[in-house]
Amino acid sequence: MPAPTSPRDPARTLALLWGVATPGARGPQQSRTPAEVARAAVGLADAGTLEALSMRRVAAALGLGTMSLYTYVQNKDDLVDLVVDHAYGELYPQGAVPGDTWPERLREVARANVALVERHPWLLDVDLARPVLGPGETRKYDLELRAVDDVGLGDVEMDATVTLVVSHALAAARRARAARLVAETSGQTDDEWWEANAPVLEAIADMSTYTVAARVGSAAGEAQQAPYSASAELEFGLGRIIAGIEALLAHP
Template sequence: MNPSRDPARTLAMLWGVEVGASRGPRPSRTVDEIGAAAVALADADGVAGLSMRRLASALGVGTMSLYTYVQNKDDLVDLVVDRAYAEMYSDDVVPGDTWRDRLLAVGWENWRLLMSHPWLLDVDLSRPVLGPGETRRYDLELGAGEEAGLSDVALDAAVTLVVSTATHAVRRQREAEQVRALGGQTDEAWWERNAALLALVGERSTYARAARVGAAVGEAQAAGWSATAELEFGLTRVVDGIGAHLSVPAPTSGR
């Protein structure tokens, strides 16, 4: 963490709380306006392209005026992350008739968020931002699985597992898109172009399972197997696993 950063000021900024008197001119923009402009910059150029100078230019204000609310780049990152989370679950509810449906919806909503704002994958999210957007998102996602009857710790773990599954799928999708951009061809075209060579390698390989499964995956990708199909498979297995966990009696002591 930046040693010059004041966490109290950061939280005050995110929650819109006034904390004492601030030096310098009052900003001509609100935190919401600053956040919206910052998210637009991140969407256009990633987190690396986010700076106080560029943000001030986008808002049409002096750079120094932003420091009334935003302390530094770390604050900017927290602000864009929290504003991105605030876009989720527009109806203030996770849709679904059962906890299974709702946990699946959590996975797909996180997929949509990360596909809309892929720069979130470049941010270290291990330390929560604790702003209103993230807090609301966390509360809604906990509520999605609450009826399953898990303990609070297990409920947090279940939500984390669902979100992690979606995050992994988006990361795979992003990597595939980067490879396609560098190579100038689709996955389907790559597999088709190299099919004969891959078949030859498979025939000569002594690793029969790897050859068999690799060939099957290649055929599936050539036929259009997508990251969304992979996500659907993964989320369903995760939620099924949570259900199986709930149906298994807790182990008893042998004493």
């Protein structure tokens, strides 16, 4: 890290995220709006990876000097929070998670989250474990909770259920992206890979003891080459989670 992240004032971050204008403005007005900042930053991240989201580049995209960006955000972390929350705002444009039954709605939650990170792959490089508490995440959280409201779960269980489904969807998307990336950068098929690494693999004596890993790994590898493999893994976990919740509702 170049310089340890400077401390943030949480209240200022909240005001930025929610667009609360500070009343007493003595000097000149800011020439850009926080929404413009967020849009420019999302555009940069979408075009490349999260690495493309540098303070210098975002400032340049806004037609500002580098340090001027610091009058909008306190930090780079602040900027990332702004961008993440902005992206979350795209979810559920209908204003609700569609679906007639709660299992359908949970599946839709997973599908929507996967679609979001496919549109914005850099989201997978951000630590989403910490809450942002902006309008986008709050709305997302609210709508996803409503998907499992009134089905017989307690409040804490509702939170845990939504968290479980979303984190499973993101993990599956992350693995799908990793597999895609390996296939792209290596640029070789599985056969070519085995051929290239055969001399090394043969020199590994212990390999013969990992029989289950070899058997299952090759089976999973072949399945992964089949179309819809990513959605198959997503579907397996989703099916188990939903069945597990049904079991909980049946025997509370």
